[in-house]
Structure formats: structure tokens, C-alpha cells
């Protein structure tokens with residue numbers, strides 16, 4: 416054990432699970448957060464299978480509930496867990512034209528992807544600042560850089576994550592803090608994301624990166640204290656495209672990628 420603890424939200428599957436694997440391999444104690452206890456237990460079983468000695472804490476919380484971040488923080492404090500690395504990975508999307516999609520689903524997306532991320536960052540960053548050490552990984556998306564018709568709310572939440580992270584990164588530098596914050600912007604990745612977002616039938620879902628590769632690249636940048644991770648070559652190309660094309664053209668491309676096939 417390296418005596419450090421990483422708390423990973425959304426750790427039961429996909430990119431979050433693979434990030435938990437990276438920490439477990441480096442002998443961190445891992446605190447796994449997601450809604451479903453059965454899936455957290457399965458994630459813990461897989462981690463134990465690979466890393467026998469890993470210390471795992473399972474904390475089932477629904478981050479779409481506004482009181483969950485405070486309760487999660489209180490729980491880790493009550494258990495005496497000092498969080499050395501925080502990963503805000505939990506998130507989901509919905510697909511369809513905004514006038515057709517369900518507002519309660521979209522408000523929950525905003526609560527999980529934005530409000531819970533901000534709230535958990537506030538709670539754990541203050542402790543890290545007091546110790547002047549710690550790392551935070553915020554999971555954004557390639558869609559942080561592009562307006563995305565058919566996932567308008569989801570992409571807007573990820574634009575928020577990017578803007579918020581870059582602003583706080585600057586503040587940390589101004590404060591001469593040793594705490595680092597990194598934003599991971601994955602390309603379409605092979606996880607449960609597309610099923611949950613009702614986007615399995617879209618072009619974007621047809622060419623996906625592996626969650627393991629995405630997580631490993633993000634983890635490496637986090638451990639280097641880097642500002643931004645854009646995993647895979649195609650993500651880097653898409654990012655540079657987003658810098659040169661006008662938003663209207665990007666929106667047309669994204670509509671093409673995200674409109675469910677007939």
C-alpha cells in the first residue's frame with residue numbers, strides 16, 4: 416500500500432472503472448462511488464482478482480441527488496479517509512432533439528455532470544489546499560469543444576467542465592498551490608455510455624476508443640500534473656479541427672454523428 420487514497424465517482428464501469436484499475440495498480444486505496452451496489456461489488460471483485468492486496472471501499476451514492484456530495488464527503492470523513500486523488504467521472508447523456516427529450520432526464524444530467532462535480536471539487540479541494548497536496552481529474556469530453564445537436568444539454572455540461580477546470584487551474588497557479596487539476600477529454604469510447612444515452616444507433620457509436628486506453632492516457636497526464644488529456648490520435652485531430660472550423664460547421668458535423676440512424 417502506498418497509503419494514498421483515490422476516490423473515483425462512476426467507478427463501476429467504463430472509463431471510471433479503468434481509472435480505478437490504474438490507481439489500484441499503483442497501490443492506492445480506492446473508494447468506488449456509483450449508484451448500484453451490485454455493480455460496485457462486481458467492480459471490486461474484478462479489481463481484487465487482478466490486485467489481491469488492494470484496499471477497496473464501496474460507497475453507493477446517487478449523485479443526481481443534490482444532497483449526495485455532502486453525504487459522501489461526510490461518509491469519507493467519518494471513516495477517516497483522506498482523499499489524495501479525486502476523480503469526477505460519473506456522468507451520462509441523452510440523445511434527441513432538445514424539443515423532444517425529457518426535461519427531468521436533462522436536469523439530472525446537469526446535476527450529475529455539473530453540480531455534483533463542482534460540489535465534490537469544492538469539498539475535497541479545500542482539504543487538499545490545506546495540506547497543499549492532491550490531484551483532481553475532471554472528466555470532460557471531446558464534446559467540451561463543440562456544440563452538439565442531438566446531445567445539446569450533455570455537450571453543454573462538458574463545455575462547463577472544461578471552462579470550470581481551466582479557470583480553477585489558473586487559480587491554483589495564482590495561489591502557488593501544489594494541488595493539480597486535470598481535465599480528461601475522451602473521444603467516443605466503448606462503454607455503457609451510448610446505451611444509457613440512447614445513442615447506440617448513431618455514427619459516433621460506431622468508431623470507439625477502448626476505455627482502458629482512454630483511462631491510461633488520462634491517468635498518465637494526471638500523475639504528471641498536466642492540464643489536459645486528449646486520448647488517442649483521432650481525438651487530437653478532432654480537437655484541432657474544432658479550433659479551425661466555425662461552430663456552425665462543427666454543429667453540422669456533430670448532428671451527422673449524433674442523429675440516430677433511420
Ligand SMILES: NC(=O)c1ccc[n+]([C@@H]2O[C@H](COP(=O)([O-])OP(=O)(O)OC[C@H]3O[C@@H](n4cnc5c(N)ncnc54)[C@H](OP(=O)(O)O)[C@@H]3O)[C@@H](O)[C@H]2O)c1
Pocket residue numbers: 424425426427428429430431448449450451454476477478479480504505506507508527554555556557600601602603604605606607608609611
Ligand atoms: N463513453 C464515451 O464515449 C465518453 C466520451 C466522452 C466522455 N465520457 C464521459 O466519461 C464518463 C464516464 O462514462 P463512461 O463512458 O465510462 O460510461 P458508463 O460506462 O455508463 O459509466 C458511467 C458511470 O457513472 C455512474 N453513474 C451514472 N449516473 C450516476 C449517478 N446518478 N450517481 C452516481 N454515479 C452515476 C455509473 O454507475 P451507476 O449507473 O451504477 O450509477 C457508471 O459507474 C462520463 O462523465 C461521460 O460523460 C464518455
